[in-house]
Amino acid sequence: MKAEIISIGDELLIGQVVNTNASWMAAELSKSGIRVVHIATISDKENDIRKALDDALKRADIVLMTGGLGPTKDDITKLTLARYFGVGMVFHEPTFEKVKAFFASMNIGMTDLNREQAEIPENCTPLENNNGTAPGMWFEKNGKVIVSMPGVPFEMKPMMTDQVLPRLMEKYKLGYIIHKTIMTTGMGESFMSEIIKEWEDGLPEHIRLAYLPQPGIVRLRLTAWGKDREALQEEVNEYCRKLHKYIPQLIYGYDEITLEEVVGNMLVERKQSVSTAESCTGGYLAHLITSIAGSSRYYTGSVISYANEVKINELGVSVEDLEKYGAVSQQVVEQMAAGIKKKLGTDYSMAVSGIAGPDGGTKEKPVGTVWIAVATPEGIESKLFHFGEHRWRNIRRSALAALNMLRLEMLKTTDRKLSC
Numbered sequence: 001m002k003a004e005i006i007s008i009g010d011e012l013l014i015g016q017v018v019n020t021n022a023s024w025m026a027a028e029l030s031k032s033g034i035r036v037v038h039i040a041t042i043s044d045k046e047n048d049i050r051k052a053l054d055d056a057l058k059r060a061d062i063v064l065m066t067g068g069l070g071p072t073k074d075d076i077t078k079l080t081l082a083r084y085f086g087v088g089m090v091f092h093e094p095t096f097e098k099v100k101a102f103f104a105s106m107n108i109g110m111t112d113l114n115r116e117q118a119e120i121p122e123n124c125t126p127l128e129n130n131n132g133t134a135p136g137m138w139f140e141k142n143g144k145v146i147v148s149m150p151g152v153p154f155e156m157k158p159m160m161t162d163q164v165l166p167r168l169m170e171k172y173k174l175g176y177i178i179h180k181t182i183m184t185t186g187m188g189e190s191f192m193s194e195i196i197k198e199w200e201d202g203l204p205e206h207i208r209l210a211y212l213p214q215p216g217i218v219r220l221r222l223t224a225w226g227k228d229r230e231a232l233q234e235e236v237n238e239y240c241r242k243l244h245k246y247i248p249q250l251i252y253g254y255d256e257i258t259l260e261e262v263v264g265n266m267l268v269e270r271k272q273s274v275s276t277a278e279s280c281t282g283g284y285l286a287h288l289i290t291s292i293a294g295s296s297r298y299y300t301g302s303v304i305s306y307a308n309e310v311k312i313n314e315l316g317v318s319v320e321d322l323e324k325y326g327a328v329s330q331q332v333v334e335q336m337a338a339g340i341k342k343k344l345g346t347d348y349s350m351a352v353s354g355i356a357g358p359d360g361g362t363k364e365k366p367v368g369t370v371w372i373a374v375a376t377p378e379g380i381e382s383k384l385f386h387f388g389e390h391r392w393r394n395i396r397r398s399a400l401a402a403l404n405m406l407r408l409e410m411l412k413t414t415d416r417k418l419s420c
Contacts, residue, residue, distance in 0.1 A: 001172050003029050004038045004060035006052050008067035008077055009151060012041050021066050021153055025160060032165055033174035034062065035225070044068055046080045053084060053146070061144050062168065064160075067151030069134035071113040077148055078137070082121035085139065090122045092135070099133045127163045131155045138167065145171065176229045180236045180420070181212075182220040182243060184250040185259055185404050189213045196246045199239075207239060215393040216400035217259070240420035251418060252407060259403045260288040266410050267298035272347035274406065276302040277315055277340035279327065280354040280370065285399040300344045305336060315339030328353050328365055330373075334380050337373035348409070349375040350402040354385075356394045370398045374405045381409060 005025050011017040019041060026036045037059055042048045049068075056063045068077030082089055096118035103110050117133050120126055127136030127147075132155040139146040147164055149156045168174070184192065189211045193200070200209055206226060212219040222239065226232035244251055253262050267274060276285050286302040289295055303314050308327055311317040316339040321331045336351035354370030361367035367389050373382040385401055387394045410416075 001034050001062060001168075001174060002037045002060045003034045003062040003064060004040065004056040005036060006049075006056060006063060006065045007039070007041045007151070008044060008049065008065060009041075010043050012067075013043055021151065021156060024153070024157065025064060025066075028160060028165065029064075030177050030179065032169060033176045033225075034168065035177060044074050044076060046076060046083070049077065049080045050084055057141075057144055057146075061172075063144070063146045064164070065146070065148045066156055069136075069148065069150045071111075071117055071133065075134075078120065081124070081137065081139070081146075081148060085121060085123050085141070087121050087123045089119045092118050092120050092126055095120065095126055095135045098128065098135075102133055127159055129155055129159060131158060136163070138164075175225060175227045176232055178224045178226075178229070178232050178236055180222040180224075180240055181255050182222070182240060182251055183253045183255075183257060183259075184218045184220060184247065185216055185252055185400055186250050187218070187247075189218045192218060192247065192250065196243060199243055199246050203239065207236065216397040219256075237420040244418065244420075249408065252404070253418065254420065258288075258292075259400055259407070261292050263403050263407050263410075264289070264292045264295055264298060266407065266414070266416065267348075268294075269416070270347075270410065270414070273298050273300055274348040274350065275300050275340045275344040275346040276349065276402075277336040277351040278302060278304050279306055279311070279336070279352060280356040281352045281395050281398050281402075282306060284395050285350065285352060285402055288399055288403065300346055303340055303343070311336060315343070326365070328355055328369055328371055330371055330382050330384070333371040333373040334375075334382050337375040337380055337382075341375040347377055348406060350406055351375075352398050352402055354387075354394065354398055356398075357389055357391045368394050370394065370401070372398065372402045372405055374402070374409050376409050381405065 005022050007019050007022050012019045022039050029036055040052050042052050068075045099114055099117055120137060124137040124139050127138055129135050132150055134150045136159050137148040149159050203209060207222055207224040210221045212221055222236055224232050224236050252259055278285050283304050289299050305311040305315055308322055312319055315336050317332055317335045325331045333351050333353045337349045341349035351373045355361050355365060355367050357367035368387040370385045370387060373380055387397045
């Protein structure tokens with residue numbers, strides 16, 4: 001089944017309120033085997049609502065609307081729906097009793113506007129609102145379903161889960177939609193797509209691939225539709241296993257797990273520790289590591305050596321090398337990694353030195369030039385990166401690249417395998 005979500009409210013269009021309802025509803029519909037084909041955000045105007053409904057009913061079997069059901073004059077959704085279906089309004093006594101009880105529980109008197117909330121279009125089935133005064137409304141037309149719900153999230157969400165979704169499941173014989181997210185790092189989406197082209201071209205019609213890039217990470221999301229949940233899940237897992245053969249070093253986990261969480265789990269499994277020395281990232285690498293609960297089991301600390309004096313005095317970086325090669329160099333970053341590993345006595349260490357920007361770059365070392373080193377029990381590995389001109393993305397990508405270098409170093413001495 002196909003669904004469309006319509007969010008009503010000028011406050012959404014001007015950015016005063018973030019439309020979290022639509023994303024939440026889309027996720028819940030997907031879990032129930034309903035495919036969302038369109039999401040619209042419109043103003044509190046009758047013509048806009050009517051046009052959005054006309055368009056939605058051409059595309060979808062189910063239309064879910066939120067917003068415009070309050071007691072004030074700008075809440076016009078209910079009257080617009082009555083006019084849209086060519087029906088009058090009726091007074092619904094059970095809804096009125098709930099409204100009265102709601103205000104009585106708060107020891108607040110009712111107004112005429114509150115009473116009017118018990119008036120509903122005569123062709124709708126009212127949906128109880130156990131967290132507010134505006135009822136939801138269920139309509140059916142030509143085999144299609146239109147549902148109008150309050151826009152307040154704590155009113156809409158229980159109405160959706162407790163009433164709307166069960167009704168939809170009962171009315172339609174729904175199939176299943178399964179999502180599988182493969183988390184990758186270390187390569188951009190355009191290069192990766194070339195490597196996995198053969199695998200992607202071999203996907204059946206009912207399994208689709210989406211590339212979801214962000215700085216330093218590319219999520220590959222498989223979405224599958226089918227009638228047999230177990231068979232569908234196994235089919236998705238099999239294609240996931242096939243993908244691993246194409247990009248084994250790029251995949252670090254599944255289903256939204258973070259790189260810092262993966263690295264932390266590996267360190268816990270190995271009963272080993274890590275420390276960090278940061279320059280251009282200014283502590284962001286340490287922040288990612290310590291954002292994981294329990295990171296004190298493997299993370300000891302950091303030296304943020306933004307100034308050269310700190311590199312020299314705290315990490316033992318050579319003055320001569322700083323003068324000869326500069327702070328952003330293989331020689332300096334390797335000494336930073338060795339210095340922090342020795343200072344804090346850890347099994348591993350990571351060091352980052354670069355030019356985050358927007359200033360400070362040269363022709364030889366433009367903004368985005370970053371050296372990263374990982375010190376291991378066996379030695380030191382270092383690598384040069386060129387990330388671009390955006391300061392925040394450079395910081396984010398540098399920290400993730402350091403974590404990934406550590407992950408890859410640990411994989412050299414472990415038989416740890418990912419499972420789909």
